[in-house]
Amino acid sequence: MIELKDTCKTYQTKNIETLALRGISLQIEKSEFVSIMGPSGCGKSTLLHIMGLLARPGEGAVYLEGEKINSYRDKDVARLRNQKIGFVFQSYNLIPDLNVIDNVEIPLLYRSVSGKERRKLAAEALEKVGLSARLRHFPTELSGGQQQRVAIARAIVGRPKILLADEPTGNLDSKMGDEIMDILEDLQQLENTTVVMVTHDEEKARRCQRIVRMFDGQLVH
Amino acid sequence: MIRHIFTMMWNRKKSNSLILLELIVTFLVMFSLIALLIYNFRLFNLPIGFTANDNWTITIDTDEPLDSNVFTGLREYTEPTAIINIRDEAMQVLRQINGVKALHTINSLPFTTGGLTTGAYRNGQTEFVGVMLVSEGMPADIGMKLIEGNWFSQEDTGQDWRSAVISKSLRDSLFGNEPVLGEEITSTPSSNANLRRYRVVGVFDQFRKEGEFAEPRHYMFLRDPLIGERAAFNLLSSFSLLMITEGVNSGEFEQQLYTNLSALQSSLPIVRFSINPWERLQREHYIENVSPIIAMGIVVAFMIMLVGFGLFGVLWQNVIQRTREMGVRRALGATGSSVRKQITLEMVVLGLFAVAIGFVIVVQLPISGYVEALEWSLFWSSLVVSSISLLCLCAVCSLYPSWSATKVDPVEALHYE
Ligand SMILES: Nc1ncnc2c1ncn2[C@@H]1O[C@H](COP(=O)(O)OP(=O)(O)O)[C@@H](O)[C@H]1O
Ligand SMILES: [Mg+2]
Numbered sequence: 107m108i109e110l111k112d113t114c115k116t117y118q119t120k121n122i123e124t125l126a127l128r129g130i131s132l133q134i135e136k137s138e139f140v141s142i143m144g145p146s147g148c149g150k151s152t153l154l155h156i157m158g159l160l161a162r163p164g165e166g167a168v169y170l171e172g173e174k175i176n177s178y179r180d181k182d183v184a185r186l187r188n189q190k191i192g193f194v195f196q197s198y199n200l201i202p203d204l205n206v207i208d209n210v211e212i213p214l215l216y217r218s219v220s221g222k223e224r225r226k227l228a229a230e231a232l233e234k235v236g237l238s239a240r241l242r243h244f245p246t247e248l249s250g251g252q253q254q255r256v257a258i259a260r261a262i263v264g265r266p267k268i269l270l271a272d273e274p275t276g277n278l279d280s281k282m283g284d285e286i287m288d289i290l291e292d293l294q295q296l297e298n299t300t301v302v303m304v305t306h307d308e309e310k311a312r313r314c315q316r317i318v319r320m321f322d323g324q325l326v327h
Numbered sequence: 328m329i330r331h332i333f334t335m336m337w338n339r340k341k342s343n344s345l346i347l348l349e350l351i352v353t354f355l356v357m358f359s360l361i362a363l364l365i366y367n368f369r370l371f372n373l374p375i376g377f378t379a380n381d382n383w384t385i386t387i388d389t390d391e392p393l394d395s396n397v398f399t400g401l402r403e404y405t406e407p408t409a410i411i412n413i414r415d416e417a418m419q420v421l422r423q424i425n426g427v428k429a430l431h432t433i434n435s436l437p438f439t440t441g442g443l444t445t446g447a448y449r450n451g452q453t454e455f456v457g458v459m460l461v462s463e464g465m466p467a468d469i470g471m472k473l474i475e476g477n478w479f480s481q482e483d484t485g486q487d488w489r490s491a492v493i494s495k496s497l498r499d500s501l502f503g504n505e506p507v508l509g510e511e512i513t514s515t516p517s518s519n520a521n522l523r524r525y526r527v528v529g530v531f532d533q534f535r536k537e538g539e540f541a542e543p544r545h546y547m548f549l550r551d552p553l554i555g556e557r558a559a560f561n562l563l564s565s566f567s568l569l570m571i572t573e574g575v576n577s578g579e580f581e582q583q584l585y586t587n588l589s590a591l592q593s594s595l596p597i598v599r600f601s602i603n604p605w606e607r608l609q610r611e612h613y614i615e616n617v618s619p620i621i622a623m624g625i626v627v628a629f630m631i632m633l634v635g636f637g638l639f640g641v642l643w644q645n646v647i648q649r650t651r652e653m654g655v656r657r658a659l660g661a662t663g664s665s666v667r668k669q670i671t672l673e674m675v676v677l678g679l680f681a682v683a684i685g686f687v688i689v690v691q692l693p694i695s696g697y698v699e700a701l702e703w704s705l706f707w708s709s710l711v712v713s714s715i716s717l718l719c720l721c722a723v724c725s726l727y728p729s730w731s732a733t734k735v736d737p738v739e740a741l742h743y744e
Pocket of ligand 1: 117118125144147148149151152153739742
């Protein structure tokens with residue numbers, strides 16, 4: 107499904123050069139549920155961004171369903187991201203000026219989907235995360251767990267094959283965190299979505315099929 | 328997408344209402360200037376009905392006492408013989424100058440306001456009319472176009488009516504499609520002692536004595552009976568002559584004229600004289616009317632520039648504030664161009680709202696009739712031009728901000744918590 111080959115990434119800030127990824131090769135199969143663990147700053151988010159086509163690798167190749175993405179134009183990458191990948195962030199990143207259902211609709215705005223269809227799909231996605239009763243609420247009127255559920259609904263509204271979650275439970279208490287894990291698990295098991303999740307929580311990581319460990323920009327075996 | 332943008336804008340109404348207010352004020356200012364420009368441009372493009380080239384008005388003041396008893400406007404009175412003599416002598420001398428093609432009497436300077444006026448009544452309708460008192464042949468000599476009948480001749484000599492040649496506009500409003508030649512117009516409806524009667528002998532196309540920038544008005548030409556019974560209308564202690572030249576260098580000619588008139592001044596009781604080439608009067612008329620427009624245009628251009636900078640700043644600020652939103656959209660699959668489209672569309676929609684609200688405000692002007700010159704056709708054309716200008720301003724001001732929005736890197740934008 108996703109394959110990285112000798113991927114490197116350096117961040118260049120004023121006078122410091124940070125080597126965030128140092129030659130990572132990793133293969134993620136279809137419908138796998140993988141968690142990525144490692145200490146803070148070891149490059150987990152960077153890895154997830156590259157897998158999610160949000161950032162381009164400095165060196166190495168990225169394959170999505172067997173196709174090499176490196177040379178794609180930004181426009182085509184955006185299209186792939188829109189159609190194949192769902193993203194969930196630690197800090198939810200909902201748009202505060204839009205209510206729940208409008209937030210969930212966003213990915214569909216960038217495809218040719220009619221307004222009516224958008225509403226329907228968004229309502230379905232929200233039902234899956236158990237938030238059908240909150241369609242007209244604004245993000246600030248929701249708890250953290252509810253906001254993260256909205257974010258998941260937004261990530262899955264376009265039925266992506268891949269869901270990437272960067273510490274989705276990091277800001278939540280353990281009960282809310284477990285609810286989020288249940289949703290992710292259901293998605294993987296019932297809809298065959300490939301799920302890659304970054305977490306600090308050993309217990310949650312153990313609910314996945316595979317744990318990938320990182321240290322200082324490299325995989326640890 | 329449009330609906331999404333409306334939702335977004337509605338939810339952000341607080342910050343949008345400020346931009347909207349700014350846009351409305353800009354629209355109102357633009358509308359006023361553009362209406363003024365179109366108004367003047369249209370006036371300027373209307374023919375004035377005569378040519379200014381080669382015409383000179385010479386006004387001569389004499390020291391003859393002003394007899395207020397005989398001043399009754401257009402009513403005939405016998406001119407003091409002293410003045411008649413001075414005028415005849417002056418004309419004799421001036422006619423002999425090289426390059427003078429014709430010499431006429433005239434009662435008023437072109438490209439200036441003022442002059443004689445009268446009411447023109449017929450069939451229950453009265454119009455307000457400017458009157459020119461000129462000698463025979465003068466209208467044709469300044470290039471006026473006759474479209475019906477004849478220029479006046481001496482047929483009204485000794486009659487209780489005057490033969491009049493009227494403008495097409497007066498003909499249209501008093502007579503419509505009815506025949507006009509030989510018909511009578513009076514100065515007032517009631518037949519009191521001051522009633523003056525005019526018999527229409529001809530119709531001319533257009534005469535705009537006040538110049539290109541004045542609203543056209545009705546005019547009526549009457550014969551100043553220079554030759555014949557020697558009665559004049561409003562010539563008091565001074566009189567004006569119209570000199571039509573041919574193939575002269577105007578600088579040299581004016582010098583020559585000055586010399587001749589100075590010589591005349593020493594032999595006749597002439598207090599002062601002034602020479603006014605029509606071309607100069609026309610030029611002064613242009614300057615007088617165009618300068619305030621240019622001044623206002625500069626002020627408005629400056630203001631629009633400031634507003635533009637303001638809009639630009641507000642929009643840019645808006646984009647910076649929403650960097651995170653743009654990052655989220657990019658992460659969810661928006662392309663750079665769809666983000667740019669969103670920002671530009673938001674701005675243009677705001678512009679459209681401003682135009683709509685501005686329309687509701689400015690449409691009161693022609694409805695109420697408060698600003699007389701702003702009739703409907705001027706209103707609509709000004710509206711269209713100012714709306715397009717405002718929308719262009721919106722689009723231009725959102726060019727850079729929307730471009731910078733496309734440069735938002737989703738990872739960077741979402742990095743900061
Ligand atoms: N946008 C950035 N600019 C500069 N350095 C960055 C940027 N993002 C991440 N880094 C650096 O790259 C390294 C890896 O970061 P990250 O992938 O966020 O780690 P993790 O998610 O595992 O905490 C860190 O040292 C971090 O400081
Ligand atoms: Mg991280």
